Amino acid sequence: MTQPKAPKLRVGFILAPHFTISAFASFLDVLRLAADDGDQSRQINCEWHILSHNGQPVRSSSAVEVRPDAPLARPQDYDYIVVVGGLLKEQVRIGPEYIRFLRDAANRGVPLVALCTAVFLMHEAGLLDGYKCCVSWFHHDDFLETFEGMVPISDQIFVVDRDRLTCSGGTSSAHLAAFLVERHVGRAAAQKSLHIMIIDELQVAEKPQPGLPLELSTRDPLVSRALLRIQQRLDAPEPAENLAKALGVSKRKLERHFQKALNITPSIAAMRIRIAQAKMMIERTDRTIVDIANSTGFCDASHFSRVFSKQEGMAPAAYRQASRLGPADV
Incomplete structure (x- = not known):
């Protein structure tokens, strides 16, 4: 009997309390649409799991809850660990279990991805030391006030610096996901996902964020x-x-x-x-x-x-x- 092929792209998600559902959904839907040749959302080319240490639902900033489906273990089982941030002023920090998991992932060479304000969480955990990172123009000054001497990149939709990938949130999350799909699955799959989502084309990281000059x-x-x-x-x-x-x-x-x-x-x-x-x-x-x-x-x-x-x-x-x-x- 022929064994099913392993997914070309495996992603584990960590959702911060009050996470921004638009950033999460945009990223996830690109994976979903690229995962299957048809429209059945089967995890064939891509595979994803919502990780948790206790299995309890995580409440988003819009009050929608998402239930995790995998334990917080074995980061090496994934090609990327994606952290989704939330409302900055109300954001509850992720627990020490998640910080240990992310540090373990980093030590094992698993790339880390920060969507939206997750860049704040990862920087606080020391996981962005020496890396360039992307911050929304909207939170640029908040970042400067929080991390003295650090200058984020706020004129691009996402930034890839070795094994750290950061993006400004919103639809830029879809473009970062498409970048990864193109890298692992192929350009056609990435374009297909964006076109179904009524996003015209793949955008490079250097695409300017809309915002203040x-x-x-x-x-x-x-x-x-x-x-x-x-x-x-x-x-x-x-x-x-x-x-x-x-x-x-x-x-x-x-x-x-x-x-x-x-x-x-x-x-x-x-x-x-x-x-x-x-x-x-x-x-x-x-x-x-x-x-x-x-x-x-x-x-x-x-x-x-x-x-x-x-x-x-x-x-x-x-x-x-x-x-x-x-x-x-x-």
């Missing part, structure tokens, strides 16, 4: 809070006076902090954020210029076009056409 990176907590508030209100920009009031400071104090941290005014920073978001939407979506103008807080498409042209040197429509030319067309 890199030149607006700062360690000033007041400026960071202001930038985040600006980004959260792109479709309804606030005057500097209102922004300062919402942050509980005077307009003059806010402007002083921006000048010292970034050498620009809050208004200029806000405009750069809005244009950066508009550029991302022009490059990656088929939304109309009118829709993009509305989504980024411009009064009309004409005003948006004038501002965009002044900053980028070309109209939005021309920028879209140029961004979609292949290397052979340039």
Whole structure:
């Protein structure tokens, strides 16, 4: 009797309390769709297990619970151990049993993967010392405050540094999973998974994260809070006076902090954020210029076009056409 072939890719998951289900589900579904030639979710090409020391369900940040199906043992049975992080401010640290397991895996040369805020957990456990790591732009400043002297990478969707793989979470988890599927199962399987998930194509690690422009990176907590508030209100920009009031400071104090941290005014920073978001939407979506103008807080498409042209040197429509030319067309 012919023995079934061993899976080409074996993954063990560790779910932190209050883990982010989108990061977990995105990664897992790429494995599931690549595992079987049909649509029966059989673990043929890929195999995965949710690991636990006690078998108790783990509650996600959205209150959905996932029940583990394998003991926390023998890390060498897996090609990768994937840790899924959760809500940073409410995140309960994984127990010492998991830390010992991860250290055992590292000592045995089993690659470790951190999804979303799991990078914080792994760094606290000393498992990222000497490694480059990826952190979402949203948690960049939190990382700097937590780990003094460490500078994470927040302008890529994932980072592969030898046997440590880290990603910013969300749909970047799907792209990291596809990277592993391509490596172990094949490119066709990886593309198939993403296409079924309505994700257009494989993205390389260096693909920029959507978020704040890199030149607006700062360690000033007041400026960071202001930038985040600006980004959260792109479709309804606030005057500097209102922004300062919402942050509980005077307009003059806010402007002083921006000048010292970034050498620009809050208004200029806000405009750069809005244009950066508009550029991302022009490059990656088929939304109309009118829709993009509305989504980024411009009064009309004409005003948006004038501002965009002044900053980028070309109209939005021309920028879209140029961004979609292949290397052979340039």
